[in-house]
Amino acid sequence: MKVARFYAPGDIRIEEAPEPSPKAGELKIRVHNTSTCGTDLKIFRHGHHHIDPPRVIGHEIAGEVVEAGEGVTGWEEGARVQVIAAIPCGDCAECKRGRMTVCPNQLSMGYHFDGGFAEYMIIPENVLKVDGVNRIPDSLAYAEASVAEPFACVLNGQTLAGVGEGDVVVVMGAGPIGCLHVRLARARGAEAVYLVELNKSRLDMAANLVKPDAAICGSEADAVEEVLALTSGRGADVVITAAASGKAQEDGLKMAARSGRISFFGGLPKDNPVIACDSNLVHYRELTIVGANGSTPYHNKQALDLIATGAVGVDDLITHRLPLDGVLDAIRIVSSGEAIKVTIEPGRVSV
Template identity: 40%
Template sequence: MIVKAALLTAPDALVLTELPVPALESGDVLIRVRAATICGTDIRIFRGRKTAGIRYPSVLGHEFAGEVVDAGGNPHLGAGDRVALCPAISCGRCHLCKTGRENLCKDGQAVGYEIDGAFAEFIRIPARAVAAGNIRKLPETTGFDEAALAEPLACVLNGQEKVGVTAGDVVLVLGAGPIGLLHVYLARLRGAAKIIVSDPNAHRRDAAMTGGADVTIDPRAEDVAARVAEETAGMGATVVICAIGVPALARQASDLVAHGGRISLFAGFSKGEMAEMDVNAIHYNEITVTGAFGLSRRDYDRAFDMIAGRGMDVRGLITHRYGLDSIVEAFKTAESGGAIKVAIIND
């Protein structure tokens, strides 16, 4: 059987092609992809700004949900089950895995990277991931497209735990793309006293206000530092989250954070980019700087349960939907700034 897939053959070369249905090994599961959303990292890979570990040709797509076609003999799954998947597959044996940092596992693999991903009609889930419990069954009330957002929400959960967002914080989010908006949603749920968002895109600033922000700033038209000082009685934000991979924002964050505050360098940067930070401010003002990469199965399970249980309603983030035949147009829309989250839908 021949099926459609979007094959990345080189930077800037995403080709809709036909491939055989993925062949299964013992214990593997075959899923018909029903919805897959485009991540900022997918765009960076597509445009050649992220090349480490990337295969050519390969199929991208790590945020997805679908229906089981072949359960591979797994007793807890059956054909027709509606499912979503944690795409990170750790080894489970190394020191990092055993100490709760499986997202940093050096022997790990990920769907959409080492394993062909979800911008296709069908996807193979390795037995290793199935046995580890990476597949979750969807309730009938949860749409495939919203379930696909469990992965980015899980990454945001990881980031906010690392930087310690808690009740009473004044949180400044730099960048109001899909990830920045998820940070707004989650910071509101965690009891932030005030949420400030800076983004040059008016559409995204409006989305931030709808999602729970108290204040938005247009950095092209306003002095961000002056506005943050005004909104925080001169103290600065207790937490600053860099939710877009612009190196200059790292330096800006150290100027905007309160004494004793915390900075999350959440977003990924392109290969070779460097950032300056005020090391004296970090030292004398006792600023904590954290990184955040990826997700663990624990993060994914929590995010999945939040979405499936309507603890967080992410449906409004999906502003554009395309069929797989329009994958290149979908990528262009996702990077244009005119969308929030773009989904590829296989009906």
């Protein structure tokens, strides 16, 4: 079978590999879609401390069951499934308290285990143990189901930030995550949603799809001033920084309303994680700053349901569909900012 393996920064190879067989406690699936993520671009450029190469990457996975290993029940051949990416241990103090997103023993598909940029793959026992394989509703295509994983992360972030009825929400970053945040905020009853992005062409493309109440180009205007103007000086109830930007986090504090919540959704580069925080803003305005780290198996199930019911549409966010040997093209497209969501379809024939 064909796979895309990461060997070193700048070195991902499309190559042949033996078709895997499931061991006891495992599932084997035929991959139909694995969508790309900004993290795949980071891995390609810099590697990752959790990856011991060579490793098949890709963690936004949807496919069909081919074979169940010994002891695995409830999964018949042909079952259509979506797979979690972040794998909590299920046993630690945090997991037992329901805080699986901060499990200190967390593992990940495409990092610790071979991922979805392959024709076939093994779902490890670790995933099955925490109920991390989900049936795809009949109404959903595999491509849409693969977007459930990043959408689950968005769902976790907005739950932690308490996005709800009547909120004015600012989303900073117009990539696929930002687009999902705009749509989920609307589905949760936000009064207005504003989208901020530095790249004008990316902003225009995203805004054309998700229709925010205002689209603010941060390279052409001061985003803080624009948000304050749009809210008659009050600011936003919730600010979500869906970008790996320290300035976005700093600006988020400045544009938040009194009693506002700021979600530091996008992590910062490991070599530059410190921002300037005016703690008096936090103190006197009673601001709340929350982190957001991945998702739980339950968030993935919720995400699939929201997509399947039409509460949050994702199909039109998939702007590029490529075959497995187009993984490097997909990473280039993600890097260029010319796409919203790029999905890899191993069954697609190259042209």
